[in-house]
Amino acid sequence: MKVTKFGGSSVSNAEQIKKVLDIVNSDEARKIVVVSAPGKRNKDDVKTTDLLIRLYEKVIERLDYTSKKEEIIQRYKDIINELNMSDTLLKTIDETLENYIATLRKKPSRLLDALLSCGEDFNAQIIAEYNNSQGIPTRYISPGEAGITVTDLPQNAQILNQSYEALYKLRSFEEKLIIPGFFGISRQNYVVTFPRGGSDITGAIVARGVRADLYENFTDVSGIFRANPSIVKNPEVINEITYREMRELSYAGFGVFHDEALQPLHKDRIPVVIKNTNRPNDIGTYIRHDREIDSNSVVSGISCDKDFTVLNIKKYLMNRQVGFTRKILAVLEDYNISFDHMPSGIDNISIIMRSKEIQNKEEQVLNDIRKNCDVDELSIEHDLAILMVVGEGMHRIVGTASTITHALAESNINLKMMNQGASEISMMFGIDVTDAEKAVNATYEYCYTKNCLNI
Numbered sequence: 312m313k314v315t316k317f318g319g320s321s322v323s324n325a326e327q328i329k330k331v332l333d334i335v336n337s338d339e340a341r342k343i344v345v346v347s348a349p350g351k352r353n354k355d356d357v358k359t360t361d362l363l364i365r366l367y368e369k370v371i372e373r374l375d376y377t378s379k380k381e382e383i384i385q386r387y388k389d390i391i392n393e394l395n396m397s398d399t400l401l402k403t404i405d406e407t408l409e410n411y412i413a414t415l416r417k418k419p420s421r422l423l424d425a426l427l428s429c430g431e432d433f434n435a436q437i438i439a440e441y442n443n444s445q446g447i448p449t450r451y452i453s454p455g456e457a458g459i460t461v462t463d464l465p466q467n468a469q470i471l472n473q474s475y476e477a478l479y480k481l482r483s484f485e486e487k488l489i490i491p492g493f494f495g496i497s498r499q500n501y502v503v504t505f506p507r508g509g510s511d512i513t514g515a516i517v518a519r520g521v522r523a524d525l526y527e528n529f530t531d532v533s534g535i536f537r538a539n540p541s542i543v544k545n546p547e548v549i550n551e552i553t554y555r556e557m558r559e560l561s562y563a564g565f566g567v568f569h570d571e572a573l574q575p576l577h578k579d580r581i582p583v584v585i586k587n588t589n590r591p592n593d594i595g596t597y598i599r600h601d602r603e604i605d606s607n608s609v610v611s612g613i614s615c616d617k618d619f620t621v622l623n624i625k626k627y628l629m630n631r632q633v634g635f636t637r638k639i640l641a642v643l644e645d646y647n648i649s650f651d652h653m654p655s656g657i658d659n660i661s662i663i664m665r666s667k668e669i670q671n672k673e674e675q676v677l678n679d680i681r682k683n684c685d686v687d688e689l690s691i692e693h694d695l696a697i698l699m700v701v702g703e704g705m706h707r708i709v710g711t712a713s714t715i716t717h718a719l720a721e722s723n724i725n726l727k728m729m730n731q732g733a734s735e736i737s738m739m740f741g742i743d744v745t746d747a748e749k750a751v752n753a754t755y756e757y758c759y760t761k762n763c764l765n766i
Contacts, residue, residue, distance in 0.1 A: 312340055312342055312343070312345075312482065312523050312524055312526045312682075313338070313341045313342070313343075313523060313524065313526070313527055313630075314342075314343045314345065314514060314515030314517050314518040314520075314521065314523040314525075314526050314527070315334075315335060315341045315343070315345070315514075315526075315527040315529065316344070316345040316346070316347075316492065316510060316511065316513070316526070316527070316528050316529065316588075317331050317344070317345070317346050317347065317359060317529045318347050318350065318414065318510065318528075318529065318530045318531070318588075319347040319348055319350025319351070319359075319360075319510075320350040320351065320530065320531040320588075321347070321350075321411055321530065321531065321588040322346050322347060322348075322349055322350070322434055322438065323349045323351060323352045323356075323390075324349070324351045324352050324389070324390060324392070324393065324607045324689075325334060325390050325393030325394045325718040326406070327396075327588065328390065328394065328438055328441065330588055330589065330591075331344075331346075331438070331529070332438070332441070332445070332447075333587060334529065334588065334591050335442070335487060336442070336447050340524075341487075341527070342482075342484075342487060342488065343481060343487075343488045343490065343517060343521060343523075344438075344487065344488065344489050345489070345490050345491075345492045345510060345513050345514040346431060346434050346435050346438055346489060346490075346491060346510070347374055347430075347431055347434070347492055347493070347656060347670065348360050348363075348429075348430025348431045348434055348493070349386060349387075349390065349430070349434055353398055354486045358430075359383065359386055359430040359434075360427060360430045360507075362363050362379065362382055362383050362386065363383060363426045363427055363429060363430055364423075364426075364427070365379050365463070366379040366380055366383060366408070366426060367422060367423050367426050367427075368422070370416060370422065370691050371419055371422075372410050376412070378402045378403070380408055380409075381684060383404075383408070383429075384401060384404055384405055384408075386589075387400070387401065387404055387433055387434075387437065388401055390434075390437060391437060392445075394435070394437075394441050396440065396441055396444065398563070400433075400436060400437060400440065401488045401502060403436075404429075404433050406496065407429060407432075407433075407437045408426070408429065411425040411426055411429075412426075420434070420466070421465060421502075421525060422463035423466065424465050424494065424503055424504045425467065425500065425501075425502045426503045427466075427493070427494070427504050428493060429496040429506060430507050431491035431492050431494065431510060432453070432491040432494075434452055434491065435490060436451050436488045438489050439451035439489040440572070442487060442489070445483050446512035446558075447487060447608050448485065448486040448490055448597065449486055449487040449488075449489060450484065450486040450487070450489070450500050451489050451490075452484075452488050452489065452490050453491070453715065454488075454490065454491065454494055454495045454496055454513070455496040457477070457478060457481060457490055457517070458473075458474050458476075458477025458478050458480070458497065458520075459474050459477075459478070459494075459495035459516065459517075460473055460474045460477070460495060460496060460497070460498065461474075461494075461495035461496065461497055461505075461581075462497065462502050462503070463497035463498065463499050463501060463503060464503070465501075465503060465504070466503075466504055466506070466622050467503075467505075467506060468494065468495050468497075468504060468505045468509075469690045469710060470495065470496040470512075470516050470575070471498075471759075472668055473478070474495070474516065474520060475516075475519060475520045476520075476521070478516070478517055478519075478520025478521055479482060479520055479521055479522065481517070481520070481521050482521050482522075490513065490517060491513075492509065492510025492511075492512075492513035492514060493505055493509045493510045493511075493512075493513060494509070495513075497688075504548075504570065506569075507569070508569040508764055509569065511528065511569035511571075511572035512571050512572045513566055513570055514526060514528065514572065515572040515573070515574075515575045516575050516658065517738060518575070518576060518581050519575040519576060519578065519579050519581060522579065522581075523581055524581075524663070525581070525582055525583075525584060526576060526581055526582070526583045526584075527583075527584050527586060528568060528583060528584070528585050528586070528611075529586050529587070529588045530585060530587065530588065531588065531589065532567060532595070532598035533548060533586070533587040533590050533593040533594075533595060534549060534550075534587070534594070534595045535549045535552065535557075535560075535565065535567050535568070535584070535585055535596040535612070536548055536549070536612075537610075537611070537612045537613060537755065538612065538613045538751055538755045539564070539565075539614065539615075539751065542615075542748045542751045542752060543751060543752055543755045546755065547614060547759065548596060549596045549611055550597070550598045551596070551598075551599060551602045551603075552589070552597070552598055552599075552601060552602065552611050553598070553600065553601060553602050553611075553613070553703055554573050554576070554598060554600060555703070555736055556597070556611045556612070556701050556702065556703060556736060556737075557570070557598050558570055558573055558703045559699060559736065559737040560611070560612045560614050560699065560701050561573075562616075562651075562699070563614040563615065563616045563697055563698075563699035564614045564615060564616035565612070565614050567585055568585060568598070573598070574736070576598075576653050577600070580599075580600040582597055582598065582599045582600075583597070583598040583599075584596065584597050584598070585598070602703065604662075604703055604704040609702050609704035609705060610700060610702035610704075610705060610711075610759075611701050611702045611703070612701050612702075613698070613699070613700050613701070613751055613753075613754050613755050613758065614698075614699050614701070614753045615621060615696055615697065615698045615699070615748070615750060616696065616697050616699075616746055617667070617744050618665060618666045618667070618697045618744075619651070619663055619664065619665060619666060619695040619696065619697055619741075620663070620664055620665070620666040620668075620669055620691060620692065620693050620695065621661050621662065621663045621664075621691070621692045621727075621728075621741065622661065622662040622664075622676075622680075622691055623659070623661050623688075623689070623690045623692065624639060624659060624660050624661070624680070624684075624686050624688070624689055625658060625659045625686065625687050625688035625689075626658060626659070626684075626685070626687050627658055627687055628658065629657065629658050629659065629660065630657040630658070633701065635684065636653075636655075636660065638683055638684045639660070639662065639680060639684055641683075642676060642680050642683060642684070643662070643664075643676070644680045645679070646669075646672050646675065646676055646679075648664060648668045648669055648672075648676070649668060650662050650663060650664040650668075650694070651663050651664055651665065651697075652730055652739055654728050661728055662747060663695065663697070663728075663741065666693060671693075673691060677689060677691060692727075694742065694743065694744040694745075695727065695741055695742070695743070695744065696741075696742050696744045696746070696747040697736070697739055697740070697741060697742075698739070698740040698741075698742055698747070698750050698751065698754065699739055700715055700737065700738045700740070700758070701737045701742075702736060702737075703736050703738060705735070705736065705737075705738070711738070711755060712729070712731070712738060713738070714757060715738065715757065715758075716729070716740075717757070718720040718753045718756070718757035718758075719740070719742070719750060719753060719754070721753065722746075722749055722750070722753040724742055724743075724746045724750050724753065725742065725743065725746070726740055726741070726742060727741040727742060727743070728740075728741040729741070733735040
């Protein structure tokens with residue numbers, strides 16, 4: 312059995328939906344399909360999810376929201392008309408939006424979740440109804456009916472373990488099943504969304520629940536590239552990558568597959584394949600628990616993400632002071648700040664976090680560290696980019712770090728810090744944000760074009 316998920320660009324209009332259903336109907340093993348909200352139809356278009364956010368903003372600001380609602384309905388009307396379907400669903404769409412607004416207007420976070428869920432929910436209903444009309448027995452299954460029960464924190468749903476047992480029952484349906492992604496239902500009976508991009512998460516949860524043999528994630532690219540194709544010209548496609556490698560690359564900016572979607576798949580070792588809706592016969596990229604490492608696949612990929620901030624702390628004889636780091640982290644905890652990296656020396660420590668974590672509370676944090684931690688020097692630096700070089704086989708190759716630092720030096724890129732995780736599958740390099748794209752190109756050239764890692 313395969314669980315198949317299609318992203319927003321794959322279901323953005325009637326033509327794309329027909330492609331999707333050709334793929335689904337061509338393989339009997341594709342029994343369960345998870346769909347996103349309609350994405351952009353062209354580069355100047357607006358995603359349906361963004362239209363729903365604009366509707367929410369109008370409602371909360373107590374402004375006339377009619378035009379925004381009509382814009383959303385028109386988006387689905389275009390799809391329905393191009394598929395030559397009855398427009399009866401449009402009334403349901405209108406009534407659903409109005410019902411959410413009327414009942415949840417005084418609960419803004421609940422209203423936002425409910426409206427956000429509509430993008431996927433309406434699309435799933437249309438796709439199921441159309442496939443049925445083409446003679447393929449197909450059924451729309453809501454997340455509530457499927458048994459996707461989640462925690463009750465708005466916009467940050469987490470799956471509850473009881474869901475997996477409920478989801479297994481989906482195997483008993485004879486029809487093709489179409490399930491909207493991105494949200495579940497809490498025990499308090501509220502619609503709660505996963506973090507944005509969460510249709511990947513829904514697909515992974517369903518795949519684990521039904522114990523699928525394969526989770527297929529269809530998007531608008533033929534797999535995962537070794538580097539961002541908007542930075543590196545014609546990068547190679549990765550044939551095979553492990554969950555751990557994918558997690559590291561997703562963290563540092565690889566947006567093809569939502570990193571939180573790996574967690575349920577990892578536990579049951581369900582393989583994933585990233586494929587292209589517009590070129591379904593391309594092999595794509597497989598994500599597995601383990602992979603064979605040969606001379607051509609030591610470094611899996613290179614990514615770079617921006618908007619990091621670093622706290623630099625110096626304390627003479629820091630290594631002899633029991634609990635010093637704990638005091639620093641306690642301050643961050645007090646301000647609900649999470650961090651990403653913490654390279655250190657015997658007398659200094661750097662704490663790297665995403666800039667948004669410390670935004671609007673920088674001075675308070677610095678003052679509390681000075682007050683509670685007795686530091687010798689304390690500074691903060693913004694505009695940091697993190698370059699990640701990831702590969703299961705890197706620790707086997709002598710001189711990997713020196714080769715990468717040489718590539719950066721050759722391009723006149725100043726290296727502010729570096730760190731290798733305990734897993735030994737990734738190396739982190741801190742650089743100025745203005746050097747981010749140049750660093751990716753330089754590292755890619757040395758890792759693949761010049762064969763400098765003996766790969």
